[in-house]
Amino acid sequence: MSPRxxxxxxxxxxxxxIGVALAALLGVDFRDTDADIVLKTGKPVGDIFVDDGEARFRELERAAVRDALAEHDGVLALGGGAILAPETQELLAGHRVVYLDVSLEEAVKRVGLNSVRPLLVFNPRSQLRKLMAERLPIYQRLAEITAATTGRAEDEVVAEIAAALETVR
Structure with missing residues (x-):
């Protein structure tokens, strides 16, 4: 079994x-590893960071990604930092990885400056800029398909990804 x-x-x-819409178009289920972690722990991601620390969250995240890659055959969304773990990078080899590229300005608009996201609590714009710069080479290396989302309609991005999934491999 392998995610689409x-x-x-x-x-x-x-x-x-995009994941929910893509799953609907492909007629498969959508799964999000952050939601899996919340379900397993009974705590919001932000609370895990505060109560248990980032290291514990990343441990839970690695396990959630490993399980989802083995069990899920639909569309899977990983948390933004999941790709930082070498173990996760190795697990993604051979999967149809789609990198959703977004500009800093657009990401800030979507996330908002009063973010509940744990790594963006203090100075979200600056933190997001730093995270994006750090992670960009990993996103690009892992991606089989890249789709720009900045300033584009959801259905346009979903159609592009669906078409690319048909032509790749």
């Missing part, structure tokens, strides 16, 4: 929005 598509990208790139 694995969506990666920074916060605000549209992983959930």
């Amino acid at each position: 598509a694995v969506l990666i990208g920074p916060p605000g790139s549209g992983k959930t929005t």
Whole structure:
């Protein structure tokens, strides 16, 4: 079993929005590893960061990604930082990874400056810029398909990804 598509990208790139719509178009289920973590722990991601620390969250995240890649055959969205773990990078090899590319300005608009996202609590714009710069080479290296989401309609991005999934491999 293998996901039809694995969506990666920074916060605000549209992983959930595009993922849900892509899954509907393909007639498959959508799954989000952050939601899996919340379901397993009974705590919002932000609370896990505060109560248990980022290291514990990343441990849970690695396990959630591993399980989802093995169990899910629909569209899968990973948390923005999931790709930082070498173990996760290795697990993504051979999967149909779609990088959702977004500009900093658009990501800030989508995430908002009063973000509940744990890594963006202090100075969200600056933190998001730093995260995006750090992660960009990894996103690009892992991606089989790249879709720009800045200033584009959801259905346009979804159609582009669906077409690319048909032509790749």
